[in-house]
Amino acid sequence: METSELMATGMIRNYDYDTEADVLEVDFGPRRPAWTVELTDNILLSIDRTTEQPVSLTLLDYSVMIQPGPFGSLSFPLHGLDPLPASERSLVLTILTHPPVSTWLSLSSVELLPTSPLPIVHVAYVPPDLKHLLPVAA
Numbered sequence: 001m002e003t004s005e006l007m008a009t010g011m012i013r014n015y016d017y018d019t020e021a022d023v024l025e026v027d028f029g030p031r032r033p034a035w036t037v038e039l040t041d042n043i044l045l046s047i048d049r050t051t052e053q054p055v056s057l058t059l060l061d062y063s064v065m066i067q068p069g070p071f072g073s074l075s076f077p078l079h080g081l082d083p084l085p086a087s088e089r090s091l092v093l094t095i096l097t098h099p100p101v102s103t104w105l106s107l108s109s110v111e112l113l114p115t116s117p118l119p120i121v122h123v124a125y126v127p128p129d130l131k132h133l134l135p136v137a138a
Helices: 085-095 128-133
Strands: 002-008 013-020 024-028 035-037 043-048 053-060 105-110 118-125
Touching: 043 085, 085 105
Parallel strands: none
Antiparallel strands: 002 013, 013 024, 024 053, 035 043, 043 053, 105 118
């Protein structure tokens, strides 16, 4: 199911949810060559190295990722940042904290010694036409 949505910035973003595979693919503009970072087992971020802009965001097992946890939104540690050089890690963190990616994912951290801080994300936005994937409130 491919859908286009007008963002507050006036930019159009396209997303496609594959029900059978349970994958949400969000495109931030036209397709172009990109470097893809596996942030978690379920989150892939593709970046145009030339412009340092996001190209797409892929969320695997999307319906599972958006389910509420016992204390709120499920969060996922960004272990995919660990092997990156400092400059690439900084670029990815900058992209995660700015629109359009920050519309979809919310970045925060957990303080755990000795690896503090540990960056984590949770899904921050569920498109209206995919809200049926959320549990019905009792």
